[in-house]
Amino acid sequence: MSTIYDRIYAAAEPYWQTRSGEIHMPEVYALAQELLRRYPEADPTLVLPAILLHDIGYFGLPEATQMQGLSGSPQGWNAEITRIHEREGARRARLLLGDLGYDAEKIEQIAQIIDGHDSRTEALSLEDALVKDADKLWRFTASGVRISRRWVNQEPQPFMDYVEAKIDSWMLTAEGAAMARAILAATRGHYQQEGYDES
Numbered sequence: 001m002s003t004i005y006d007r008i009y010a011a012a013e014p015y016w017q018t019r020s021g022e023i024h025m026p027e028v029y030a031l032a033q034e035l036l037r038r039y040p041e042a043d044p045t046l047v048l049p050a051i052l053l054h055d056i057g058y059f060g061l062p063e064a065t066q067m068q069g070l071s072g073s074p075q076g077w078n079a080e081i082t083r084i085h086e087r088e089g090a091r092r093a094r095l096l097l098g099d100l101g102y103d104a105e106k107i108e109q110i111a112q113i114i115d116g117h118d119s120r121t122e123a124l125s126l127e128d129a130l131v132k133d134a135d136k137l138w139r140f141t142a143s144g145v146r147i148s149r150r151w152v153n154q155e156p157q158p159f160m161d162y163v164e165a166k167i168d169s170w171m172l173t174a175e176g177a178a179m180a181r182a183i184l185a186a187t188r189g190h191y192q193q194e195g196y197d198e199s
């Protein structure tokens with residue numbers, strides 16, 4: 001039986017076919033589910049739609065422009081691109097969730113989380129913190145390292161050192177930080193394996 005999250009997933013998926021979103025999104029969705037297991041008091045009806053929809057504002061922006069939405073980007077970071085994908089994502093999320101008949105009050109809270117998921121450094125709520133942490137956690141995974149290190153033109157080892165040094169400032173929850181360390185240790189393990197093929 002399909003759940004409301006399956007329906008949101010299906011409606012969001014067409015917007016993921018850019019910026020490796022088709023890889024990023026299923027993985028951050030799984031990471032958010034793990035964070036929700038560790039914080040059972042958090043509301044999944046906010047976290048899961050917000051995570052599935054957080055980056056849909058990138059869709060339709062030219063690739064080169066999208067890359068400027070990334071701090072550390074070789075093309076130079078343009079904070080306005082970050083804001084555009086947040087605002088556009090929040091706008092599209094309101095429409096998409098409205099079409100699915102989602103609770104209006106929740107739609108507003110989800111849109112607020114999306115509209116600030118990268119630019120707002122502090123969390124508005126535990127749910128907001130879990131969305132931000134799940135999104136960041138991806139950079140510690142094997143595919144997150146493989147893909148996002150190239151976005152910033154770095155070799156795997158310095159990139160892994162860089163994300164490790166950011167754990168305390170990026171992660172907003174204790175479990176998020178613990179997961180970041182564990183996931184990075186596993187990713188480092190892959191890279192240490194003889195014959196590991198990154199591609």
Ligand SMILES: [Fe+2]
Nearest residue numbers: 054055117118
């Ligand atoms: Fe984003």
Ligand SMILES: [Fe+2]
Nearest residue numbers: 024054055135
């Ligand atoms: Fe993201």
